[in-house]
Amino acid sequence: MPANLTPQYHKAEEVYKQAKTSEEKIAALEEMLRAMPKHKGTDHLQADLKRRIAKLREEESRPKSKKAAFDPFRVEKGGAGQVLLLGAPNAGKSAIVARLTSAPTQPTPFPFATQGPIPGMMAHEDVQVQLVDLPPITPDYFPSGMLGLVKSADGALLVADLSSDLVLDDLETILAKVSEGRVRLFDPAVQTAGAPADSDEVLLVRIPALLLANKGDADGAQDRLELLRELYQGRFDPLVISAETQEGLDRLPGAVFGMLKRIRIYSKEPGKPVDRSSPFVLKEGDTVLDLAARIHRDFPEHLKQARVWGSARFEGQAVQRDYVLRDRDVVELQVDL
Known part of the structure; x- marks a missing residue:
């Protein structure tokens, strides 16, 4: 073909x-x-x-040689995806990470308390997502190391401070800084990543992102929220939260997992019960062949048959190796090693 x-x-x-x-x-x-x-x-x-x-x-x-310069913004990925928190000083990034993870981050009332990346694991049902608290972004501060981390991340949370009259200026600064670094943030629930218009755009890094309207309990928050919605209509749909009162935080893990476009697949050995203790996390659109490669690099070449419970037309249906899997499918692989 x-x-x-x-x-x-x-x-x-x-x-x-x-x-x-x-x-x-x-x-x-x-x-x-x-x-x-x-x-x-x-x-x-x-x-x-x-x-x-x-x-x-x-x-x-791979670890760099001892002679290589130390990169303070290098964070090893973990869980179902690495999601960075981007925001202005005192936007509440550290408070959000502290509420949702056990990361050693300390929310403070003064700016620039976070000096480097602080990762923590956020639970969503039976998987974990890595959140990374970052130093604030300002017109004068956005180091190249942080840009490199943004480019390699799986997603981002753009934190807006609804208690600040400068919230729109702060967000525009952040978006401008990442855009200068050839990064485009987009909300996958509102718009697609977009096909590149020319060869230059191919080198744009497209990162899925959610706009978190934090401090929804602050005075004047509703008026500032309406301004956010008006300015970013068609690009972001603000999710109102409050790290202080925990309003909306219960919806955040599911929203983040959905943003990442991941699926959970449970493995089953022939003749044995399903193993639901630790699902394999794949990308939406991945196939049986992708799962086989994730389990063992030799499996794709020796894959004889696959059976699927869940999205298949009937339970335990034999499927082709290019069968597209769905979230929470159970898959049994038969390989001839």
Whole structure:
């Protein structure tokens, strides 16, 4: 079957050939994967692109030599995804992380108390999501190391301070700073990541994000919230919370997991009960073949059959290796090693 690759794919491929850094190569490869038609004719090409992306990411995550400069903004990823909190001074980022995780972050009434990234794990049902508290972003402060962390993250929480009359200016500063670094934040519930208009846009890093309207209990918060909704209509849908009163925080783990577009898959060995203790976390759109590769690198080559409970038409149905999985599916793989 012919691959029938799109013009967007070839444009991204050309950008990949010209890319100099691992970051640029990963962005171009991911765009090639996104723009590629998904059918049997591209199975091998999809697998090759995913291997190349994984290899580049592995190289990026390897410890640098002792002679290499220390990067204070390097945070090893954990859980179902890494989500950064971006905000102005005193927006309440640390208070949110403290409420939702056991991270050693200390909310304070004065700005710049957070000097470096502080990760913590937030529970959502049977998975964990990594939240990372970051120093505030201002017109005069946005170090390159922080930009690198933003580019590698799986998602972001843009924290707006509803107690401040400068809330709109603060948000515009943050969005401008990340945009200068070729990062586009978008709310996947409101808009798509968008197809690149030209080869330059291929190198844009698109990060899913939620706009958290914090301090919803403050005086004048409702008026400032209306301004937020008016300014960001069609781009972000503000989620009103209060780290102080905990208003809306119970909805945040589910909203974050949904933003990440992840699915949980439970494995089942032939003739044995389902293992629901620790689901495999995959991306929406991933297939049986992707699950096999996640379990063991040799499984895709030796996969004989797969059976699915949940999204299949009937329980335990035998499916093809390109079958697209759904959240909470149970999968039994039969491999011939």
